Amino acid sequence: MAEVEPRKFAGRSPTQLAIRRVKKNRLAVAGFGVVCVLVLLGLFPGLFAPHDPIEQFRDADSYQVAPFVNPEHPLGTDEIGRDVLSRLIYGAGISLRVGVFGTAVAVFIGVLLGALAGYFSGVTDWVISRITDTFFAIPSLLLAIGILAISEKPKEWIIFSALGLVGWPGVARIVRGQVISLRGSEYVLAAQALGQSSSQVLLRHILPNCMGPIVVLATLMIAGNILGEAGLSFLGIGLPPPAPSWGRMLVDSKELWTIMPWMGILPGLTISITVLGFNLFGDGLRDAFDPKMRA
Amino acid sequence: MSDATNGAESGAGGAGPLLEVRDLVKHFPIRKGVFHRTVGQVQAVDGVSFTLNRKETLGLVGESGCGKTTVGRTLLRLIEPTSGQVTFDGHDLVGMSRAELRPLRRRMQIIFQDPYGSLNPRMTVGAIVGEGPLIHEMGSREERRERVEYLLERVGLDPVHQINRYPHEFSGGQRQRIGIARALSVNPDFIVCDEAVSALDVSIQAQIINLLIELQDEFDLSYLFIAHDLAVVEHISDRVAVMYLGKIVEEAPARELYHNPRHPYTRALLSAVPEPDPTRKKERILLTGDVPTPINPPSGCRFHTRCPQRMPVCSGEFPGRYDIGPGHHSHCYLEDPAHAAEEPAAS
Numbered sequence: 001m002a003e004v005e006p007r008k009f010a011g012r013s014p015t016q017l018a019i020r021r022v023k024k025n026r027l028a029v030a031g032f033g034v035v036c037v038l039v040l041l042g043l044f045p046g047l048f049a050p051h052d053p054i055e056q057f058r059d060a061d062s063y064q065v066a067p068f069v070n071p072e073h074p075l076g077t078d079e080i081g082r083d084v085l086s087r088l089i090y091g092a093g094i095s096l097r098v099g100v101f102g103t104a105v106a107v108f109i110g111v112l113l114g115a116l117a118g119y120f121s122g123v124t125d126w127v128i129s130r131i132t133d134t135f136f137a138i139p140s141l142l143l144a145i146g147i148l149a150i151s152e153k154p155k156e157w158i159i160f161s162a163l164g165l166v167g168w169p170g171v172a173r174i175v176r177g178q179v180i181s182l183r184g185s186e187y188v189l190a191a192q193a194l195g196q197s198s199s200q201v202l203l204r205h206i207l208p209n210c211m212g213p214i215v216v217l218a219t220l221m222i223a224g225n226i227l228g229e230a231g232l233s234f235l236g237i238g239l240p241p242p243a244p245s246w247g248r249m250l251v252d253s254k255e256l257w258t259i260m261p262w263m264g265i266l267p268g269l270t271i272s273i274t275v276l277g278f279n280l281f282g283d284g285l286r287d288a289f290d291p292k293m294r295a
Numbered sequence: 296m297s298d299a300t301n302g303a304e305s306g307a308g309g310a311g312p313l314l315e316v317r318d319l320v321k322h323f324p325i326r327k328g329v330f331h332r333t334v335g336q337v338q339a340v341d342g343v344s345f346t347l348n349r350k351e352t353l354g355l356v357g358e359s360g361c362g363k364t365t366v367g368r369t370l371l372r373l374i375e376p377t378s379g380q381v382t383f384d385g386h387d388l389v390g391m392s393r394a395e396l397r398p399l400r401r402r403m404q405i406i407f408q409d410p411y412g413s414l415n416p417r418m419t420v421g422a423i424v425g426e427g428p429l430i431h432e433m434g435s436r437e438e439r440r441e442r443v444e445y446l447l448e449r450v451g452l453d454p455v456h457q458i459n460r461y462p463h464e465f466s467g468g469q470r471q472r473i474g475i476a477r478a479l480s481v482n483p484d485f486i487v488c489d490e491a492v493s494a495l496d497v498s499i500q501a502q503i504i505n506l507l508i509e510l511q512d513e514f515d516l517s518y519l520f521i522a523h524d525l526a527v528v529e530h531i532s533d534r535v536a537v538m539y540l541g542k543i544v545e546e547a548p549a550r551e552l553y554h555n556p557r558h559p560y561t562r563a564l565l566s567a568v569p570e571p572d573p574t575r576k577k578e579r580i581l582l583t584g585d586v587p588t589p590i591n592p593p594s595g596c597r598f599h600t601r602c603p604q605r606m607p608v609c610s611g612e613f614p615g616r617y618d619i620g621p622g623h624h625s626h627c628y629l630e631d632p633a634h635a636a637e638e639p640a641a642s
Contacts, residue, residue, distance in 0.1 A: 011460030014416050126331075186413035189373050190474070194427040194481060195400030204426075208417045 018212070021288035028284020034277025041089050042096035049086035050074070053244040057081040067262050076262050078252065084262065087244035088270050094245050095274065098160045098229040099222040105164025107218050110171020111207070117172070118179025119202055129176070132169045140166040144228065145237060153240045159232065163225045174217060178210040212289030216282055223278035230271055246271050311385075313485060313517050314347040314370070319379035321362075321369050325590065338589045339365040341541035343379075347485070350511065352518040354532030354549065356525055356564065358586055362541040363521045367487040370519070371403050372396060383485070401431050404478035408490035410470035414462035420447065420473055421458040427481040446476040449513075450506060468499035472506070479510065485517045492527060504531055525568050529553055534622060537561045540589055540597040542613070547623035557625045560598045596627065608634050 012020075022028050041048055050072070057063060057073070058081055067076040067084070075085040117128035135143075147162040148154050182188060183206065191201050232238040233247025241248060246267045253264035320343075322336040340362040347353050355363050369376040372388060381388040386399060407413035414423055421443055428439040444454035450472040462470055471491065478486050488507065492500040508531060510516060522528050528535055529549050536546040537560065545558040556562045563580040570577055582601050587593050593600050599609035608628050617630035628634040 009456045009459055011419065011464045013419075013461055014463065017463075186407040186409055187415040189368070190405065190407065190413055190477060191415075191426065192373055193371055193400060193403070193405045194477075195397045195430050196426070200430075204418075205415050209415070 015211075018285075018288040022284050025284040025287060027280045028287075031277045031280030031282075031284060034273060035281055038092050038096055038274055038277070042093040045086075045090045045093050049083075049089040051083040051086040053087045053090040054082060054242045057083070064260060066260075067266070075266055076260075078249075078263050079256055079260060082242075084249075084266055087249060088246070088266060090244040091246045091249065091267070091270075092274075094156065094239065094243065095226045095229060095271075097156060098163065099225040099278075101157070102160035102163035102167065102225040102228070103218050103221045105161055106167030106171050106221060107214065109164065109168035111175050111210075111214065113168070114172035114175025115179050115202055115207060115210075118176040119183060119198070119206065121180075125176075128172070132172050135166075135169040141228075141231065144232060145235070148232065148237050154238070156239065159229060159238060160225070163228050166228075167221055167225070170221075171214070171217060174213055175210055178213060179206055182206045182209055212285075216286040216289060219278055219282035219285055223275045223282070226271070226278070227275055312346040313349045313351075313384055314519075315380075315382040316346070316370065317344050317380040317382075319343045319366065319369060319381065320377045321365050321374060322377045335590050338541050338592055340369060340376075341592070343538070343541070343543055345536055345543065345546065347517050347519060349484075349517055350515055351534070352511070352520050352532045354528035354535040355519060355521045355538060356523060356528050356535060357538035358523065360586060360589070361538045362589070363523075363538055364489055366538070367405065367489045367519060367521050371400075371405055371487060373405070398431075401427070401481040402484045403487070404481065404483040404485070405487040405489060406471075406474050406478050406491040408493050410467040410474065410494060411462075413474050414470055416462055419459050419461055420452070420465075423462070423473060424476045424480050427477065431481055433481070442480065443476075446479055447473075449510075450476045450479075451502075452476070467495055468503065471495060471499075471503055475503075475506065475510070479514065482514070483516070485519070488518055488520045488522075490522055491520075493522060493524065500527065507531065525553075525564060537564065540587065540592050542597060542626070544598065544627065545623075545625040547619070548621075551620065551623050555620075555623070557619055557623075557630065558598075558627045559602050559604050559629070561625075563603075604629060606634055 117125040230247030233245040249267040321340040324333040325335040447454040566580040595610040
C-alpha cells in the first residue's frame with residue numbers, strides 16, 4: 001500500500017458540520033459577534049475604556065454631563081461624575097465572568113449528577129433525581145439570595161457560585177435524559193460487548209454525544225446568569241459599590257430617571273443587547289446541533 | 296498480519312460444543328408508581344436451550360417481539376439473564392463477575408441490526424474498529440493500527456481513504472461492514488449477528504451475507520444468526536431454531552427444517568416465504584389473531600391460541616421435547632402418538 005498522508009482524507013466530524021451550519025445562520029453569526037465583542041471588552045477593559053470606572057470627574061464640563069456633549073465622556077457621566085462608557089466596559093468583565101463561571105459551576109455539577117443518575121439507574125437515579133426535584137422546587141432567586149446572605153460583602157466568586165448552585169438542576173435533568181436515551185443505543189452496547197469499562201463508556205461514547213444539548217443550554221444559561229447578576233445587584237445584594245456592575249448602574253439611576261435618563265437607558269440597553277446576542281447564538285447552536293444530527 | 300493472538304485463548308475446551316445454553320430465562324419487571332413496585336413481568340425469554348458447535352451457524356428465527364434479540368444480548372450478558380445457564384467453551388458466563396467476564400468479551404462479539412445506530416457518530420472509523428484492540432491491549436500501537444487497516448480492507452473498505460472518516464459519511468452497507476470489522480477486531484470465536492442484514496437492501500444483503508460466510512472460514516467463527524427472514528437464514532445456517540413468544544418451538548438442520556417442518560408455527564412461517572417461481576402453487580397458512588402479549592402469555596403451548604391444529608391438551612402444559620430425527624426436535628403434542636389421534640378442538 002502506498003504511503004499516503006492519511007490526514008488528507010480526514011472526514012468531517014459532527015461538530016465540524018454543526019459549526020458549518022451555524023456559520024450559515026446570519027442571526028447566530030450576529031449573536032456570536034456580540035459575544036466576541038463582550039469577551040474582548042471583558043478581558044481587556046483597560047484597552048478600550050477611556051477612563052477609570054470609579055474616577056469621579058468634578059469639573060463643570062464633566063460632572064453629570066449628558067451623552068454626546070463632551071467628547072471626553074462620549075456616553076456622559078453619572079450623578080457623581082463617573083464616566084458611563086468606562087463603567088459599562090468594566091461592567092462587561094463582571095457580567096462575563098459571573099455568566100461564564102456561574103454556568104461552568106452549573107454544568108460541572110449538572111453533568112456529573114445527571115450522568116451518574118442516567119447511567120446507573122436504580123437507587124442512584126432515585127436519590128439524585130429527588131435532590132434535583134428539591135432544588136427545582138425552591139424559587140431560584142430566593143435560593144440565590146439565601147446563599148448570598150451568608151456573606152455581607154459578596155465577592156464575584158460567591159455570586160457565580162450562587163448562580164451555579166441555582167442553575168445545575170436544569171443541566172442535570174437534560175443530561176440524565178440524554179444519557180438514558182443513549183445508554184441503550186447499539187454503539188454503547190457494542191462498546192460494552194468489547195469489554196469497555198463503565199467510566200470509559202460514559203466518557204468516550206455517551207457524554208460526547210450529549211455535548212450538543214449541553215453546549216446549547218450553557219450558552220443560553222450564560223445569558224440567564226448575566227441577567228441574574230444584574231437582578232441581584234438591582235436588589236442590592238450583588239457586588240458592593242463602587243463595582244461597575246450593570247445591575248448596580250440601573251439601581252443608581254432609579255431616583256434620577258427624570259433628570260439623567262441616560263444613566264438607566266444605557267446599562268439597560270447594554271444588558272438587552274448582550275442577552276439577545278447570547279440567545280441568538282444559542283438558538284443558532286440549537287438549530288445546528290438538533291436537526292437529524294446523524295444523517 | 297495473521298492472528299498470532301488467537302491460539303492462546305481458544306484452547307480451554309477444545310472438544311464439545313462452543314456454546315451451551317440451558318433454560319435461559321429473561322423476565323423484564325414492569326414497575327409502576329412512586330415505589331417502583333413490580334406489577335408484572337414481560338416474559339421475553341422463557342426457558343430457551345440450545346447448543347452451538349465450533350464453526351457452526353445456528354439460525355434463530357421468529358416474529359418481531361418473540362425474544363430473539365433478548366436471547367442474543369443475554370448470552371453476551373449485555374442484559375443480565377434472570378436465570379439459566381450459559382456455558383461458553385467451558386466457562387459458566389452467568390455466574391461470572393463483570394471483571395472475570397472481561398477477558399472473555401474478546402471471544403464473543405455482536406453485530407447489530409441498525410447500521411445507523413450502531414456506530415458512535417463522533418468517532419472515526421479507525422477509532423471505532425481500533426477500540427477493542429486498545430481495550431484488550433493487543434500489540435503495540437503500530438500493530439493495532441495495522442490490524443485495523445487490514446480488517447477494513449478485509450471487509451471491503453478502503454483503509455487509506457476511509458480510516459479517518461466518520462460514520463455519517465458512509466452508506467448503510469458500508470456501515471455494516473464497519474460493524475463487522477469492529478466485531479472481528481478482537482479476534483472472536485463467536486459472533487451474534489442480530490438481524491445483521493435486515494435493514495439493508497436485498498442486493499447489499501447478499502454481499503454482506505457472503506462476506507460473513509467468507510469470514511467464518513477465514514477466522515473459524517461460530518455464528519448465532521438472528522433474523523426474521525427465513526430465506527436469508529436458510530442460506531447461511533447449518534441449523535435453525537424457531538422461536539415463538541420466548542420459547543424455542545422447533546429446531547432442525549437447515550435443510551431438514553425447510554423440507555420437513557413439523558411444528559404448525561414453523562409451517563405457517565415457511566408458507567409466508569415468497570416463492571420466486573410464479574407457476575408453483577403452494578399452500579398458504581394464514582394465522583388468525585395477533586401475537587399474544589408476553590406479559591401474560593397463554594398457558595400450555597403458547598401457540599395454541601392461533602394454532603390451526605390445536606387440541607384440548609395444548610392449553611394445559613407446555614409440550615415437552617419430541618425428537619423427530621437426527622438434530623430435529625419439536626415442542627408440539629402432534630408428535631405425541633397419544634395425542635396425535637385426538638380430534639382438533641372446534642375453532
